[in-house]
Amino acid sequence: MAEAALKAAGPEEELTDGFNLIIDALKLNGIKNIYAVPGIPITDFLRMSQAAGLRVLSFRHEQNAGYAASIAGWLTKQPGVCVTVSAPGFLNGLTALAHATTNCFPMIMISGSSEREVVDLQQGDYEEMDQLAVAKTMCKAAYRVLHAQDIGIGIARAIRSAVSGRPGGVYLDLPAKLFGQVMGADAGKKSLVKVIDAAPAQIPAPDAIKRALDVIKGAKKPLIILGKGAAYAQCDEAIKNFVEKSGIPFLPMSMAKGLLPDTHPQCAGAARSLVLKDSDVVIMMGARLNWLLSHGKVRATRHRAARNGFERRDRGSCRRRHGLVRQRDARRDG
Numbered sequence: 001m002a003e004a005a006l007k008a009a010g011p012e013e014e015l016t017d018g019f020n021l022i023i024d025a026l027k028l029n030g031i032k033n034i035y036a037v038p039g040i041p042i043t044d045f046l047r048m049s050q051a052a053g054l055r056v057l058s059f060r061h062e063q064n065a066g067y068a069a070s071i072a073g074w075l076t077k078q079p080g081v082c083v084t085v086s087a088p089g090f091l092n093g094l095t096a097l098a099h100a101t102t103n104c105f106p107m108i109m110i111s112g113s114s115e116r117e118v119v120d121l122q123q124g125d126y127e128e129m130d131q132l133a134v135a136k137t138m139c140k141a142a143y144r145v146l147h148a149q150d151i152g153i154g155i156a157r158a159i160r161s162a163v164s165g166r167p168g169g170v171y172l173d174l175p176a177k178l179f180g181q182v183m184g185a186d187a188g189k190k191s192l193v194k195v196i197d198a199a200p201a202q203i204p205a206p207d208a209i210k211r212a213l214d215v216i217k218g219a220k221k222p223l224i225i226l227g228k229g230a231a232y233a234q235c236d237e238a239i240k241n242f243v244e245k246s247g248i249p250f251l252p253m254s255m256a257k258g259l260l261p262d263t264h265p266q267c268a269g270a271a272r273s274l275v276l277k278d279s280d281v282v283i284m285m286g287a288r289l290n291w292l293l294s295h296g297k298v299r300a301t302r303h304r305a306a307r308n309g310f311e312r313r314d315r316g317s318c319r320r321r322h323g324l325v326r327q328r329d330a331r332r333d334g
Contacts, residue, residue, distance in 0.1 A: 014185040018148045018178045019045050021188050022110075023052045025155040028194050031081055033057060033072060035065040037092075039085035040126075041112040041176035046083065062089045066096020066109060070169070073106035074232065077199075079162035079170070084111045086176075087127035090135075098138040100169035104228070106162040109135075110172045112179075116146065132173045140168035148181035149191045156193035163199045167232070212283075219281035222248045223268065225293070228255030229286020239285065251275060253287055 016024075022045065026034075033055045038046050050056045059065040062084045069080030084093040090111040100107035111131055118125035135142045141161040145154035154172060162170045183191075216222060224246075230239055236259055243250050243260060249268040252259060260267065268275040276293070289296035 015182050016185045016188040017183075018151060018174075018181045019048050020052075021148055021151040021183075021192070022155070022174070022179075023049050023054065024189070025152050025192050026054065026081065027052070028192050029155065029159055030078060034081050034083055035059065035069040035072070036083035037062050037065055037085065037089060039089060041179065042083055042085055045112075045179060062092035063095050066093040066107070067099065069109070070096055070100035070103075070105040070107040073100065073162070073167070074103075077106065077163065077232065077234065079106040079108045079159055082107065082109045084109065085127075086111060086113045086131065087129045090129070090131050094135065094138055097135065097169040097171060101139045104167045104232070105169070106167040107169045108158045108162055108172055109139075109169065110174060113144075113173050113175050115175055115177055116144075132171070135171035135173070138169070139171050140166075142171040142173070144173035144175070145178060146175065148178065148183050148188070151178070152192035156195050159195045160198045165199075167199075215281055216246075216248075216283065221275075221279050222246075222281045222283065223275050223279035224248050224250040224283045224285060225287045226250055226252045226256035226259055226285050227287025228253065231256045231259055231286070233286060248283065249275060253292060256286070 026049075031054070034046065034049055035057050036042070036046055037059050046056050046058075057065075057068065059068070062082070065084070066082045069082035072080035082093055082096065084090050090109075090113070093109050093111070097107065097109045099105075113119075113131050114125040114128050119128050119130055122128070132142055132144050141158070143154055143157055145151055158170045158172045162168065224243060226239070239259055243264075243266060247266070249266045250260065250264075251268045251272060252262075262269055287293070
């Protein structure tokens, strides 16, 4: 295939290949670090990435590399990239990929894989496994790139999926043959895609804001709960101003620690059980009603919550909810 491409390109045309197109696509989109465990078929890719100026951080186990990538995504709001070998390495990294998805950390796991035509016929290729099918059950989105001219769009889709809506883990499957595919350098450059504003801010509807404000105004014992989404948003000053101007006590979840100090006069951390039990309106900022908050099953006469965060409708489909007022008569819970 490479020889045919060389002949078709002509003697004067500059060429590029899958290795360089992947590197160029990552650099074009601001990716600077790769977390990886070197091995077949990604050894040369990692060597070339380092030579091209990317920082390659090597680990002894793919799970650790994946965790590092996911945390990098959490801290920077840009997807951390983990690169693994096929089959065993892919499976080792899968735990971190699922962890990133569940915890809303933007991450991309790129794995080399065996050739599709051999795997699909189950002929026993080197480290044969349908990795894409396995990954789909564990992450927000999963893609496979088969042709060099599609590398740009594959990287772009992975980046957008990782950070848009509710952030999460994305899997990108790159068969070994892809790395060596050759095409014209000009055509290759034109095939690259730079993602612009992958996660645009969404303004809540005026009616939703008014509804939330009306509920808050009528509260006698309001409470603000700060979740990891509030920390991920990196709008610390806006949150601080809202808390202090409203005078409402706040309760930070573990991943929101540091947004405001625990010594703040409005921090209710020392009275967590009391405020959760007695509050009549709860303003949730980037938090979820999961097991850490007893799934919202607070025993109170009337309990309302104004939510500001992400809610997953189904795997891979997200919508942002701002100021949506929810109320429930807890007496129905028995």
